[in-house]
Amino acid sequence: QSVLTQPPSASGTPGQRVTMSCSGSSPNIGSNYVYWYQQLPGMAPKLLIYRTNQRPSGVPDRFSGSKSGTSASLAISGLRSEDDTDYHCAAWDDSLSGWVFGGGTKLTVL
């Protein structure tokens, strides 16, 4: 049972905009930045969004992050076939003094 809650699946068609959520609580998302990782099958996770809404160099501006209260969202616009993969959210938890993750969302590009 993950501390952060993500929907197990999401879907969209090419060119569409999709959003996926990450729900937490006060000690984690409510108090700290949120991070998003993209993970291709059989590969290591790759940093997609840091400090809630910042993109590392090389990440297209089609990806964006936001937060409101104890929930965060990842939005992908102009959906492409290569976006069809898993996405994980993460945050530091002040009560646990450790990192917490969501269970991951599998995005399907129809």
Next chain:
Amino acid sequence: EVQLVESGGGLVQAGGSLRLSCTASGFTFSNYAMSWVRQAPGKGLEWVSGISGSGGSTYNTDSLKGRFTISRDNSRNTLHLQMNSLRVEDTAVYFCAKQDSTVTTWFDYWGQGTLVTVSS
């Protein structure tokens, strides 16, 4: 170029021990905190342990109840995870991850992972 290469995974019986290693290159290893993150088959990511750049501070997930110990050898650019009293539920791919600075900052680079399988 930052590179992280894990080793030491394998098949072990429940109750046994394993020691994972992660060899780092492409950055000044002692300047950065490091962590171990695991992923059970078909499941999400789970943070296991973290250690400061100097090795003086360590952090562990409570659920491990002291069975795992993280350490580092800055002279050899190597991170370790000593895993004792292994359980079937510890079966997972174990990733080492570099952090942006301290343990409370994000994971900016990941290794490819090493598979640990615990049999009953």
